[in-house]
Amino acid sequence: MHKTTFQSYVVFVLTFITVLATGCQQQSSPYFGTVKPRHGPKEIWINNSSEPEWLDPGRCSDSTGGEIIWNTFEGLVQAHPATLKPLPAIATHWDISDDGRVYRFYLRPSFWSDGHPLTADDFVFALRRLVDPQTGSKYASNGFIFKKGLAISRGEAAVNSLGVRALDSRTLEIELVDPLPYFLNFLSFYSFMPIPQHLFQNLQERGIDQDLWTRPEHVVCNGAFQMTDWQFRQHMTFEKNMKYWDADSVKLDRVRVAMVESSTTAMNMYVAGEFDWPGGSTSLPAEFMDHLESYKDFHRHPYLGVYFYWINTTKPPLDDPLVRRALSLAIDRDSLVKHVTRGGQIGSSDLVPDGLAGYEGLYLPVYDPAEARRLLAEAGYPTGQDLPEVTLSFNTSEGHKQVAEAIQAMWQQELGITVELENQEWKVFLANAEQMNFQISRMGWIGDYADPYTFLELLTSDCGNNHSNWSSKTYDALLEQANQHNDPEERLKILRKAEAFALAEQPLIPLYVYTRTQLIKPYVQGIWGNHQDRHPWKYMWIDESFEPGEENIESVNTPRKAIQVHK
Amino acid sequence: MIRLLLRRLLELVPTVLVIVVASFALVRLAPGSPFSSEKEIPAEIRQKLEAKYGFDKPLPEQFVRYLGNLLKGDLGLSTKYPQRTVNEIIANGFPVSLTLAAVALLWSLLVGITAGIIGAIRQNTVWDYTAMTAALVGISVPSFVLGPLLVLVVSLRLHMLPPAGWGDWHHVILPGLTLGTIYAGSIARLMRGGMLDVVRSDFIRTARAKGVAEWTIVWRHMFPTAILPVVSYLGPAIASMLTGSVVVEKIFNVPGIGPYFVDAAFNRDYFLVMGIVLLYAFFLLLLNLVVDVLYGFLDPRVDVS
Numbered sequence: 001m002h003k004t005t006f007q008s009y010v011v012f013v014l015t016f017i018t019v020l021a022t023g024c025q026q027q028s029s030p031y032f033g034t035v036k037p038r039h040g041p042k043e044i045w046i047n048n049s050s051e052p053e054w055l056d057p058g059r060c061s062d063s064t065g066g067e068i069i070w071n072t073f074e075g076l077v078q079a080h081p082a083t084l085k086p087l088p089a090i091a092t093h094w095d096i097s098d099d100g101r102v103y104r105f106y107l108r109p110s111f112w113s114d115g116h117p118l119t120a121d122d123f124v125f126a127l128r129r130l131v132d133p134q135t136g137s138k139y140a141s142n143g144f145i146f147k148k149g150l151a152i153s154r155g156e157a158a159v160n161s162l163g164v165r166a167l168d169s170r171t172l173e174i175e176l177v178d179p180l181p182y183f184l185n186f187l188s189f190y191s192f193m194p195i196p197q198h199l200f201q202n203l204q205e206r207g208i209d210q211d212l213w214t215r216p217e218h219v220v221c222n223g224a225f226q227m228t229d230w231q232f233r234q235h236m237t238f239e240k241n242m243k244y245w246d247a248d249s250v251k252l253d254r255v256r257v258a259m260v261e262s263s264t265t266a267m268n269m270y271v272a273g274e275f276d277w278p279g280g281s282t283s284l285p286a287e288f289m290d291h292l293e294s295y296k297d298f299h300r301h302p303y304l305g306v307y308f309y310w311i312n313t314t315k316p317p318l319d320d321p322l323v324r325r326a327l328s329l330a331i332d333r334d335s336l337v338k339h340v341t342r343g344g345q346i347g348s349s350d351l352v353p354d355g356l357a358g359y360e361g362l363y364l365p366v367y368d369p370a371e372a373r374r375l376l377a378e379a380g381y382p383t384g385q386d387l388p389e390v391t392l393s394f395n396t397s398e399g400h401k402q403v404a405e406a407i408q409a410m411w412q413q414e415l416g417i418t419v420e421l422e423n424q425e426w427k428v429f430l431a432n433a434e435q436m437n438f439q440i441s442r443m444g445w446i447g448d449y450a451d452p453y454t455f456l457e458l459l460t461s462d463c464g465n466n467h468s469n470w471s472s473k474t475y476d477a478l479l480e481q482a483n484q485h486n487d488p489e490e491r492l493k494i495l496r497k498a499e500a501f502a503l504a505e506q507p508l509i510p511l512y513v514y515t516r517t518q519l520i521k522p523y524v525q526g527i528w529g530n531h532q533d534r535h536p537w538k539y540m541w542i543d544e545s546f547e548p549g550e551e552n553i554e555s556v557n558t559p560r561k562a563i564q565v566h567k
Numbered sequence: 568m569i570r571l572l573l574r575r576l577l578e579l580v581p582t583v584l585v586i587v588v589a590s591f592a593l594v595r596l597a598p599g600s601p602f603s604s605e606k607e608i609p610a611e612i613r614q615k616l617e618a619k620y621g622f623d624k625p626l627p628e629q630f631v632r633y634l635g636n637l638l639k640g641d642l643g644l645s646t647k648y649p650q651r652t653v654n655e656i657i658a659n660g661f662p663v664s665l666t667l668a669a670v671a672l673l674w675s676l677l678v679g680i681t682a683g684i685i686g687a688i689r690q691n692t693v694w695d696y697t698a699m700t701a702a703l704v705g706i707s708v709p710s711f712v713l714g715p716l717l718v719l720v721v722s723l724r725l726h727m728l729p730p731a732g733w734g735d736w737h738h739v740i741l742p743g744l745t746l747g748t749i750y751a752g753s754i755a756r757l758m759r760g761g762m763l764d765v766v767r768s769d770f771i772r773t774a775r776a777k778g779v780a781e782w783t784i785v786w787r788h789m790f791p792t793a794i795l796p797v798v799s800y801l802g803p804a805i806a807s808m809l810t811g812s813v814v815v816e817k818i819f820n821v822p823g824i825g826p827y828f829v830d831a832a833f834n835r836d837y838f839l840v841m842g843i844v845l846l847y848a849f850f851l852l853l854l855n856l857v858v859d860v861l862y863g864f865l866d867p868r869v870d871v872s
Contacts, residue, residue, distance in 0.1 A: 258820075
């Protein structure tokens with residue numbers, strides 16, 4: 001090529017790149033993406049991250065299915081959209097027996113979306129079906145709180161012996177095994193929604209597989225919205241359920257729910273205006289956090305989840321509580337959440353998040369390297385180098401890997417311990433956890449209900465999710481004692497004592513409390529940040545009067561216009 | 568020809584059978600179960616779930632049952648999407664992957680062949696260098712870089728096309744370009760090579776001596792011979808576009824079957840993994856056969872029988 005030709009070629013390429021780059025210059029805007037809805041005022045476009053496994057309340061066990069169920073079905077109580085406190089829903093009021101074990105719910109007159117009356121029998125049918133082994137529900141254990149629930153699931157008792165009875169068509173009696181103070185809060189969980197018994201009979205008569213009852217061509221629901229279209233792995237469409245008892249309060253006519261798995265793709269779609277809200281279950285990419293912080297449509301709130309490391313307490317050298325405590329104290333959690341996870345998580349050495357249902361956190365030290373070295377020396381490893389090899393396992397994920405590498409470096413730096421990292425594919429990781437084939441293993445736990453017990457139960461001797469091999473009769477007795485207690489404050493004190501007792505033995509190392517990060521278009525109202533990430537669509541609405549100049553939305557916790565919450 | 572086709576089709580049967588046995592064995596050897604989860608599932612419930620899918624039976628019995636169902640065209644139930652059969656999932660996703668592959672193929676042929684021809688007939692000029700630099704960039708830039716770049720420029724800055732999704736014609740353009748570009752680069756280089764091989768042949772020189780117009784020489788005489796390497800490349804390329812679209816389908820949230828290839832294996836969704844492996848294997852074998860037959864038509868020197 002002649003020199004001049006080559007030079008003009010290079011100039012052409014550079015000019016092209018410059019033009020492209022100039023075109024890519026981001027305009028300065030306080031919002032991350034478009035600020036005008038691309039649809040009518042009675043519609044919202046959201047993301048639900050992935051195709052749900054089940055939309056059947058009795059079988060669902062994932063958050064994506066839960067999101068749909070919560071908005072298409074309604075149980076005896078509903079969670080307040082901001083505080084999550086139980087509010088009347090299908091039940092208008094209830095009585096509780098003196099011993100706290102028997103609840104009698106009085107149902108309002110209401111209808112299924114096909115116009116069939118909803119009765120107490122629909123709840124009995126749903127809850128029996130939940131624990132019936134024939135259903136094969138992965139969340140059957142949620143029904144073990146009901147009398148005979150566990151025995152029925154084991155095939156040791158008849159399904160109709162469950163402690164859930166319809167006294168008449170609008171009175172339901174529920175008998176619990178223990179007087180659980182968190183029962184009403186838990187009762188808004190999707191596993192406890194009613195199921196249209198008449199639809200099952202109808203499908204059976206027509207020779208249609210009853211497992212397909214949640215398909216849009218069959219489904220009958222009692223919540224604020226009903227599904228009208230379901231394009232597998234693409235999107236679902238929901239229309240306002242005009243038969244819903246509180247239909248007058250529902251402001252949206254249509255909700256379009258996409259299933260976009262990649263958080264980056266979902267974020268791009270938000271920027272382009274294809275989502276008004278990328279959804280509660282879609283996490284934002286960690287590498288964008290610093291950039292997103294400055295936008296007014298970026299929000300963050302604490303989430304009822306704890307990230308921690310299980311320790312297999314039977315394998316030396318981790319069978320020594322001193323070593324386990326030393327490992328915990330050598331982790332600089334504040335640095336971990338600031339520089340590694342970067343999502344605003346809260347570094348914590350406690351298992352139960354502070355403030356949960358009035359619980360006072362232990363506030364154990366989040367970082368104390370001097371004490372960690374002292375404990376390790378006391379355990380017989382003054383320099384750390386003579387500590388037998390320790391392996392830390394985590395399931396394949398860039399985030400878990402970064403956390404594990406940071407902790408590996410901290411243990412090396414503070415204690416002189418060499419830790420090997422083992423990256424395992426998800427199902428291999430789960431199989432190893434089940435078989436206790438690990439030394440230290442990553443885990444995250446999301447609370448199913450707002451009560452410390454949802455976390456503390458993990459360490460009980462007979463809990464199938466306890467992957468520490470640690471068990472203590474004292475601890476079990478404390479939890480049992482707490483559950484029998486009728487005085488909520490006294491109960492929380494006992495639970496706190498139990499947590500302190502367990503963490504002194506350090507069968508697990510809590511690292512941080514989760515947060516949820518959200519992007520919500522400024523014209524969307526009626527979404528509150530709450531620690532269970534529940535956002536009922538029934539309260540959402542599009543503010544047509546919004547103009548980009550209005551910049552008075554400070555947080556999802558303070559919506560501009562109050563909504564009417566029925567009590 | 569028909570006899571040849573029948574013979575080659577019959578040869579597919581033992582190959583497919585070996586693939587069924589190997590994939591069944593491999594997927595079952597992998598540790599873990601479709602029903603293992605972070606939250607413990609009560610043992611009795613787990614047994615019921617395993618019984619529903621027949622996983623409680625001995626492996627040989629499961630294999631015979633699977634083979635029997637396969638002969639009836641039943642690929643089984645998905646464990647990850649329990650309300651869907653594998654047949655239904657493939658019927659939903661395969662046409663999508665096929666559409667995406669078709670757009671990618673069209674794009675790669677259009678750009679690749681044009682760039683290859685320009686490069687060859689304007690050899691060692693700025694046209695040639697530009698075409699071959701673009702081809703090199705196309706081959707070198709992976710789809711996980713090109714895809715997001717296209718989204719950034721075309722969707723988020725110029726607002727010309729949607730950044731992701733599926734449904735309308737404009738959803739297919741960006742994923743199609745992303746998937747097709749890497750193949751366009753290869754095709755351009757193959758086409759240029761093929762053209763340069765043939766440009767110095769005696770029959771081209773003769774045609775030029777006879778005063779045949781340049782474009783007639785290119786299209787009538789050079790093109791049919793020069794395209795042969797591209798044709799033999801197209802068989803595996805199309806198969807690869809169909810099977811290798813995992814990343815592109817993830818980036819653009821295309822509901823094809825690409826992501827299942829990985830996700831179903833991660834989820835130990837046994838029947839879905841098997842179904843997709845079989846589908847891919849069948850298409851790979853079929854496309855190789857098509858290329859072999861096509862080669863015979865294009866090159867009279869090749870005797871396909």
